[in-house]
Amino acid sequence: MKVRDAIARMTVYNPPLEGRVERDYLLLDFSESTQPPPPHVAEALKMYIDSGRLRIYPSYGRFAEKLAAYAGVRPEQVLLTNGSDSALQLITHVLLEEGDEMVMAKPGFFVTAACARSAGAQVIMPEYPRADMAFPLEAVLGAVTPRTRLIVVVSPNNPTGTTASLEQIETILRTHPDVPVLVDEAYYEFSGATAAPLVDRYDNLVITRTFSKAFALAGLRLGYALSNAAFIGELLKVRIPYDVNSLAVVAAEAQLDRPEAWQAYVAEVMQRAKPMVERFLREHGVFFYPSEANFLLARPDDAQAAAEYLKAHDILVRPQREPVADCFRMSIGTVAEMQRFMEVWARYPGARKAAAHGG
Numbered sequence: 426m427k428v429r430d431a432i433a434r435m436t437v438y439n440p441p442l443e444g445r446v447e448r449d450y451l452l453l454d455f456s457e458s459t460q461p462p463p464p465h466v467a468e469a470l471k472m473y474i475d476s477g478r479l480r481i482y483p484s485y486g487r488f489a490e491k492l493a494a495y496a497g498v499r500p501e502q503v504l505l506t507n508g509s510d511s512a513l514q515l516i517t518h519v520l521l522e523e524g525d526e527m528v529m530a531k532p533g534f535f536v537t538a539a540c541a542r543s544a545g546a547q548v549i550m551p552e553y554p555r556a557d558m559a560f561p562l563e564a565v566l567g568a569v570t571p572r573t574r575l576i577v578v579v580s581p582n583n584p585t586g587t588t589a590s591l592e593q594i595e596t597i598l599r600t601h602p603d604v605p606v607l608v609d610e611a612y613y614e615f616s617g618a619t620a621a622p623l624v625d626r627y628d629n630l631v632i633t634r635t636f637s638k639a640f641a642l643a644g645l646r647l648g649y650a651l652s653n654a655a656f657i658g659e660l661l662k663v664r665i666p667y668d669v670n671s672l673a674v675v676a677a678e679a680q681l682d683r684p685e686a687w688q689a690y691v692a693e694v695m696q697r698a699k700p701m702v703e704r705f706l707r708e709h710g711v712f713f714y715p716s717e718a719n720f721l722l723a724r725p726d727d728a729q730a731a732a733e734y735l736k737a738h739d740i741l742v743r744p745q746r747e748p749v750a751d752c753f754r755m756s757i758g759t760v761a762e763m764q765r766f767m768e769v770w771a772r773y774p775g776a777r778k779a780a781a782h783g784g
Contacts, residue, residue: 431523431545451762454741456583456612456720458641459758462676463686466642469679470672483671488678492649495681496634497621501654504661507668509611509635509648514540515660516631516650520575520605521546528568529577530561532584532749534609537577546574552748558585558714558722562593569601576601579609581616584745584754586716594620598627608632612718614639614691621651628653636673638719639691640680645673690759694719698763705767724752731773738769 452459473479485505493500506512513536521527523545529537531550538548551564565576576597580589589608598606606629608620613634623630631652637643647669650660680687699721706713706723713723722745725731732744732753743754757763 429545431543434542449739450736451740451758451765453720453756453758453766454743454754455643456638456718456754456756457643458638458687458690459756459762460641460690462641462680463683465683466676466679469675473672473675478671481671482667483669483674485669485674488674491678491681496649496651498624498651499654502624502651502657504650504652504657504664505669505674506648506650506664507670508637508646509609509633510536511646511664511668512633512648512650513537513607513609514543515664516605516607516633517541517546517575518544519659519663522574524572525574526570526572527575527577528565528573529579530565530582532582532745533577533579534583534611537579537607537609541575547572549573553582553585553587555748558582558587560587560589560593562589562596566597566600569604573601573604575605575607577607577609579611580618580620581612581716581718583611583718584720584722584743584749584752585714586718586720586722587714588616588618588717591618591620591623595623595627598623598630602627602629605629605631611635612638614687615695615719616717618717624651624653628656631656636677636680639687640677641687641690642673642676642680645670645676647673647677691719693759694757698760699757701760702757702763702767705770709770720754720756722749722752722754724749728753734773735766735769740766740769 489500489503493503517540521541521544525546526549527541527546528549530553541548549568551561551568553561578589578594594608610619610632611634613619620632631650633650634648636647711723711725713721728751729744732742735742745752745754
């Protein structure tokens with residue numbers, strides 16, 4: 426069967442998901458919440474199922490209003506999607522054609538680049554500096570050409586955890602007013618930094634977010650896009666009707682209505698567990714990059730061996746590809762969960778060697 430050339434040139438993205446839940450692994454590999462949603466979410470789902478409404482197509486109006494209020498925009502500036510991956514796919518396919526260029530610094534989120542390539546676009550990828558992984562504003566601006574049809578900023582960036590400042594994002598928007606700028610804010614709840622206040626000021630801005638991380642709803646697949654109403658209208662032309670299921674909306678609404686549990690989880694991760702792990706890694710001579718997200722990009726002496734050791738002790742982390750193939754990414758969970766990680770790592774022979782030699 427003949428497929429488009431752009432598709433034939435691509436490789437399949439196969440994230441290592443199989444077997445993760447078949448034993449008592451500590452799942453630090455996919456930047457998910459390490460804790461399940463609070464009981465009131467399950468209660469809301471059960472009530473909806475028991476109501477007999479699964480037979481009815483979903484409606485989004487009430488939830489879209491609550492979500493807009495949460496994001497600080499108007500309802501017509503919000504688009505619900507089947508996970509933020511779906512939002513990325515919609516945006517790239519609305520904006521990009523064969524021969525266009527998209528600029529996104531690397532290392533970055535693989536799915537965004539894959540979506541662009543599936544549309545036939547070329548992905549131009551200036552690199553984050555290895556020293557500190559600070560957002561490479563000048564390199565990004567320097568990569569823009571007359572063929573550029575989309576600039577992508579992932580903030581906090583996956584896998585580095587570093588952010589682009591609001592001033593840097595505004596510089597890109599202001600200097601290239603005719604080029605759409607996509608800001609991926611999947612980890613917004615952890616960083617607290619957002620470009621949402623710029624939505625009304627720049628018509629070339631679109632933001633994506635997800636309920637898969639802080640809200641602990643990765644299995645229900647709910648994301649959203651924020652932009653001006655006109656561009657949201659263009660995305661609606663190609664979004665599959667009803668592709669966000671009712672249960673995802675019910676669970677997300679329950680999380681927005683009663684945010685105390687997920688907010689407490691975020692606070693524990695960012696204010697207690699992450700500083701604790703950072704101190705531990707420094708003491709054991711393991712280099713890591715500063716992060717504003719719920720994960721760290723660590724560079725031990727042998728990242729692959731370290732990841733295999735951790736897996737053998739029922740802890741999963743995510744080995745990386747080039748240009749950071751010498752690193753692994755590790756989610757940060759609760760204090761108790763990260764104490765489990767530290768106890769295991771302290772017995773790792775490579776950790777003892779690094780600590781003895783000062784890293």
